[in-house]
Amino acid sequence: MEYRELYKKAEEMLDRSYAPFSNFRVGAALLAKNGQVFTGVNVENSSLGGTICAERTAMVKAISEGVREFEAIAIASSGGEAWPCGICRQFMKEFCDDDFVIIAGVDIDSIRTYTLPELLPEGFRL
Numbered sequence: 010m011e012y013r014e015l016y017k018k019a020e021e022m023l024d025r026s027y028a029p030f031s032n033f034r035v036g037a038a039l040l041a042k043n044g045q046v047f048t049g050v051n052v053e054n055s056s057l058g059g060t061i062c063a064e065r066t067a068m069v070k071a072i073s074e075g076v077r078e079f080e081a082i083a084i085a086s087s088g089g090e091a092w093p094c095g096i097c098r099q100f101m102k103e104f105c106d107d108d109f110v111i112i113a114g115v116d117i118d119s120i121r122t123y124t125l126p127e128l129l130p131e132g133f134r135l
């Protein structure tokens with residue numbers, strides 16, 4: 010799947026984001042190696058630490074459906090470019106290889122990509 014198409018799926022998720030506290034909506038679309046796409050949104054909570062990011066929502070959906078091999082993730086937000094937070098980068102490190110691609114941008118015409126080691130050099134894994 011083309012990166013632009015994946016980004017579009019992330020963008021389409023923004024309406025489903027639950028972000029009443031930050032008003033920062035995030036949508037993610039995770040492409041598995043088998044071609045399946047798992048989407049996600051950020052889901053905030055009154056107990057703010059209970060919030061889960063869009064990227065981890067998508068990954069948890071995939072993993073709980075038995076899919077653990079991933080190729081790329083696209084991230085769109087209501088507030089400009091959104092690159093994964095530190096916890097999400099570490100979460101990706103658990104399941105993704107060094108060629109895993111992260112796609113983000115202000116809009117579909119300005120997407121940029123990084124590999125996971127570019128965003129998380131010397132990442133930790135047991």
Ligand code: THU
Nearest residue numbers: 031033035051062063092093094
């Ligand atoms: N957030 C994500 O969902 N993904 C990111 O990459 C950055 C942050 C969410 C968490 C919270 O709901 C809101 O954005 C503001 O931090």
